[in-house]
Amino acid sequence: MSAVLPLGWAVLLPVLLLAVTWAVVAADVLAAGRAGGRPVPWTVAALTPAREALRLLVGQRRRAVGGDELLRGIGGAVLPLAALLAAVVLPLGLRPVADLGVGIVWFNAMEVFAWAAVWLVGWGSNSTLSLIGGYRFVAQGLAWELPHMFALITAAVGAQSLRVTDVVAAQQGLWFVVIMPVAFVAFLLSVAAMAFWGPFGAPVGRDVAGGAAAELGGVDRLVFVTGRWLLLVAAAAMAVPLFLGGGHGPWLPAWAWVLVKTLAVLAAVVALRHRLPTIRMERWTEFSLVVLTPATIAQALVVTLVALGEGGLR
Amino acid sequence: MTTALFVVLAATAVVAGALVFRVDSMARATFLLLLSFLAVAGLVLMTGLQYVGLVIVLMMVIEMVVMAVFMIMYMMNPAGLMSMSMFHNTRGAAVIAAATFVALAGGALLVDWPVRGGSPAPDPTMALGESLMSGQMLTMMTLGVTLFATIVGTVVLATGRGRYDRLGDELDAPASDDRDRGGVGR
Numbered sequence: 001m002s003a004v005l006p007l008g009w010a011v012l013l014p015v016l017l018l019a020v021t022w023a024v025v026a027a028d029v030l031a032a033g034r035a036g037g038r039p040v041p042w043t044v045a046a047l048t049p050a051r052e053a054l055r056l057l058v059g060q061r062r063r064a065v066g067g068d069e070l071l072r073g074i075g076g077a078v079l080p081l082a083a084l085l086a087a088v089v090l091p092l093g094l095r096p097v098a099d100l101g102v103g104i105v106w107f108n109a110m111e112v113f114a115w116a117a118v119w120l121v122g123w124g125s126n127s128t129l130s131l132i133g134g135y136r137f138v139a140q141g142l143a144w145e146l147p148h149m150f151a152l153i154t155a156a157v158g159a160q161s162l163r164v165t166d167v168v169a170a171q172q173g174l175w176f177v178v179i180m181p182v183a184f185v186a187f188l189l190s191v192a193a194m195a196f197w198g199p200f201g202a203p204v205g206r207d208v209a210g211g212a213a214a215e216l217g218g219v220d221r222l223v224f225v226t227g228r229w230l231l232l233v234a235a236a237a238m239a240v241p242l243f244l245g246g247g248h249g250p251w252l253p254a255w256a257w258v259l260v261k262t263l264a265v266l267a268a269v270v271a272l273r274h275r276l277p278t279i280r281m282e283r284w285t286e287f288s289l290v291v292l293t294p295a296t297i298a299q300a301l302v303v304t305l306v307a308l309g310e311g312g313l314r
Numbered sequence: 315m316t317t318a319l320f321v322v323l324a325a326t327a328v329v330a331g332a333l334v335f336r337v338d339s340m341a342r343a344t345f346l347l348l349l350s351f352l353a354v355a356g357l358v359l360m361t362g363l364q365y366v367g368l369v370i371v372l373m374m375v376i377e378m379v380v381m382a383v384f385m386i387m388y389m390m391n392p393a394g395l396m397s398m399s400m401f402h403n404t405r406g407a408a409v410i411a412a413a414t415f416v417a418l419a420g421g422a423l424l425v426d427w428p429v430r431g432g433s434p435a436p437d438p439t440m441a442l443g444e445s446l447m448s449g450q451m452l453t454m455m456t457l458g459v460t461l462f463a464t465i466v467g468t469v470v471l472a473t474g475r476g477r478y479d480r481l482g483d484e485l486d487a488p489a490s491d492d493r494d495r496g497g498v499g500r
Contacts, residue, residue: 290498
């Protein structure tokens with residue numbers, strides 16, 4: 001069995017991600033209805049992603065006077081592309097589409113393109129509220145990126161490899177979430193923050209009339225919103241190989257375990273989303289730099305000491 | 315195939331780098347510079363240095379976004395959407411650029427290229443890590459502490475309100491005097 005999936009999976013990967021995204025958006029509509037006291041029937045919720053997508057597809061695009069259409073277009077397109085590229089190192093089962101030797105760095109490098117994307121969309125619209133949204137994302141990004149990187153590093157240290165399949169293989173006996181819970185929590189927080197979603201939705205918040213996405217209409221908005229959801233799904237799915245044992249588990253085949261675990265992570269973040277308010281940037285920044293960053297560094301230190309104690313470098 | 319990829323990446327790096335000075339928007343200039351760096355990262359990846367290449371991508375994306383924020387902040391026209399010029403001291407710059415180009419190109423053409431000695435490590439990432447954590451440990455430690463001291467020093471110099479402003483002369487105020495309260499509430 002080769003370490004990489006056949007090439008056809010490169011085509012299937014976006015389809016799979018979109019299918020999971022569809023399910024997550026539907027679940028989010030259900031959860032939002034319940035949280036708002038007006039439950040939505042699940043049939044309506046299941047069709048909502050398609051209805052919204054069609055509505056946006058036929059909707060009018062908006063062009064801001066004096067805006068930078070080129071930069072805005074690039075920003076909007078980069079968001080879904082970054083999510084898809086980050087997902088190529090995700091093991092679907094035990095094998096990913098691309099089994100890079102530095103897969104964790106690849107994931108990190110692709111997902112930071114969201115920084116450029118959101119700022120560019122906010123900038124290119126030539127609208128104050130959009131620009132505020134773009135700046136908010138950068139401010140939040142500076143706060144979540146460090147704990148996020150330390151969480152990734154901790155998983156890599158635990159497996160003593162930057163290859164995602166090696167990280168999965170190292171969790172055959174014990175899931176990393178057990179030995180590095182702080183890193184897992186920091187990773188989940190940064191997943192939501194990376195997709196500027198839920199409590200971290202200030203960049204597209206209602207207080208700035210939609211922020212970075214304020215001036216987006218029609219297909220532009222569809223691409224941007226889809227990219228944001230894809231980023232959430234891809235990053236949440238990454239928690240499975242890094243911390244939740246990947247495809248390892250009894251009875252079911254590896255791909256089924258990956259799917260079940262990914263959906264479980266996404267269900268947890270969707271359920272939590274409607275119980276938490278949007279957090280202000282300055283509150284999140286102080287918490288992230290004063291509490292989360294030292295905590296993740298300490299977590300990395302503990303895991304490093306354990307790895308050294310168990311016989312040092314392999 | 316490899317040659318074509320090299321030519322495309324090299325041309326992208328040079329052309330995007332030159333275009334930085336032709337566009338009239340600070341945002342476009344910054345992201346053209348990012349495009350140039352990404353092409354260079356692609357060239358580094360072509361040499362087989364996966365880790366270094368991807369770290370260039372990672373750092374440059376964050377760095378250029380942060381730089382865009384600062385460049386726009388320091389511009390004479392802060393909104394940045396009006397046209398601007400990236401040229402300053404054009405004559406001096408032309409002389410320096412020409413001299414640098416001649417020196418580098420002359421060096422590349424005239425110097426005898428050494429014959430390769432030794433062979434690349436089977437895993438360049440591992441070799442890099444071993445080098446940084448053994449032979450170059452002192453260098454990296456000095457570098458790390460220097461960078462960290464620079465960050466702390468810059469923040470101390472730049473901050474408008476220190477802890478005595480926030481917590482009083484005796485640092486004994488029950489709550490800090492801040493316009494915006496942070497998440498830890500200090």
